[in-house]
Amino acid sequence: MPLRDRAAGAVIAGAAGALTWVAWPLVPFTARLLPDALPAGRLLAGAVLAVVVVGAWKTWRRQKGPVWLGWLILGAWGAAAAVVAGMVAVVWLLLGSPGLEVPERLSPQNLDAIATRAFAVVAGLGAVAALVISYRRQRLTEKAEERENTRLFTERFEGASEKLGSEHAAVRLAGVHALAHLADDAPTQQLRQMCIDVLCAYLRMPYDPEPGPLPEDATDEQRAEHQKRSLEFAAFREVRHTIIRTITTRLREDAPVSWQGCDFDFTGTVFDGGDFTRAHFTTGTVDFTRAHFTTGVVDFSGAEFSGGTVDFTRAKFTGSTVNFVGAQFTGSTVNFFGAEFTGGTVNFVGAQFTGGTVNFTDAKFTDGRVDFAGLLSASGTCPQGLREAAAKAKPGVLQLPPQWRPSSAD
Structure with missing residues (x-):
């Protein structure tokens, strides 16, 4: 049955019910005309109940998918009737519960009052039905717009993803920016996360190291091949670093569109540089x-770890410079469990550990330099497991403030 016909049927049924309710004096007046032995009230109540039950059962049998508009209208009428009945009951109680006088006969004035009230109630019910129909139409329009927005989003997503898979670096860079803007415009958090997942997946792709220097006796063919590989590597690295900058820009406090609260999966990613300065890791999960x-x-200089989880479990620091200079660890969980520091420099100078949980249990310090002291020592609570790891570290690798050294442990 079309939506318009169902709505019309509901309105007619409700109007008929409203007229019956408003014209209550006619019921006892008519009942007096019946024989005394006939239980008119019980018969009338039973008939009304049977009609309601049968109608509800048939409607339920036909119901498929969204709620039938007629039920919404009847529900709205029921709510309105309940409010009016409650108000009448309160007034009736305040007036001392006066009795109900049943007229012996209906005068023209009684009939005129009944008709006036009937038209008023029917008009009110019609207004309620119109509001329900308008609301339902608005909801259907919004759902249609949502489906259209999702369709357009999917088309843009597919186009941006194809660009990111191009063999040309310039096209891949265009794909990075297209996905970033698409994430900014995403109508839901789930769709935004989908764009971020693609960017992170690109960073997790296998990454060949930069070609080493050529031998002095290299042939022209070898030099040409080396130059080609170097250019390919530089282009690939530029796309990767652009993704990192794009993510960081949206994790800063002054970001026009914030990606805080999203998850970033850098599992197994090879980092040969990257700018995370002043990023705010406040919610969500960031997995290294x-x-x-x-x-x-x-560079994590000035980054704030104040919520969510940042995981460096079994990360390897073998040759880069990783800066946590002035970083603030105030309320998140940052896990360096089993991390390996075998080269390069990891700098925690000026970092503040004032809350949350920072865990270095089973971390290994065998080469390079990991500095928590420097000119401006790290401050606050010593991270978990750091003293124990320092006791096993190679001499000179791990630099701790005096209050954190194993000899000062309680």
């Missing part, structure tokens, strides 16, 4: 598990 920091500078 088994990430490999090989060369270049990866």
Whole structure:
């Protein structure tokens, strides 16, 4: 049955019920005309109940998908009737519960009053039905717009993802920016996360190291091949670093569109540089598990870890400079469990550990320099497991403030 016909049927049924309710004096007046032995009230109540039950059962049998508009209208009428009945009951109680006088006969004035009240109630019910129909139409319009927005989003997503898979670096860079803007415009958090997942997946792709220097006796063919590989590497690295900058820009406090609260999966990613300065890791999960920091500078200077989880479990620091200078650890969980520091420099100078949980249990310090002291020592509570790791570290690798050294432990 079309929506318009169902609504019309509901309105007619409700109007008929309203007229019956408003014209209550006619019921006892008519009942007096019946024989005394006939239980008119019980018969009338039973008939009304049977009609309601049968109608509800048939409607339920036909019901498929969204709620039938007629039920919404009847529900709205029921709510309105309940409010009016409650108000009448309160007034009736305040007036001392006066009795109900049943007229012996209906005068023209009684009939005129009944008709007036009937038209008023029917008009009110019609207004309620119109509001329900208008609301339902608005909801259907919004759902249609939502489906259209999702369709357009999917088309843009597919186009941006194809660009990110191009063999040309310039096209891949265009794909990065297209996905970033698409994430900014995403109508839901789930769709935004989908764009972020693609960007992070690109960073997790296998990453060949930069070609080493050529031998002095290299042939022209070898030099040409080396130059080609170097250019490909530089282009690939530029796309990767652009993704990192794009993510960081949206994790800063002054970001026009914030990606805080989203998840970032850098599991196993090779980092040969990257700018995370002033990023705010406040909610969500940022996963650097088994990430490999090989060369270049990866900068977390001024970053704030105040919520969510940041995981460096079994990450490897082998040759890069990783800066946590002035970083603030105030309320998040940052896990360096089993991390390996075998080269390069990891700098925690000026970092503040004032809350949350920072865990270095089973971390290994065998080479390079990991500095918590420097000119401006790290402050606050010593991270968990750091003293124990320091006791096993190679001499000169791990630099701790005096109050954190194993000899000062309680």
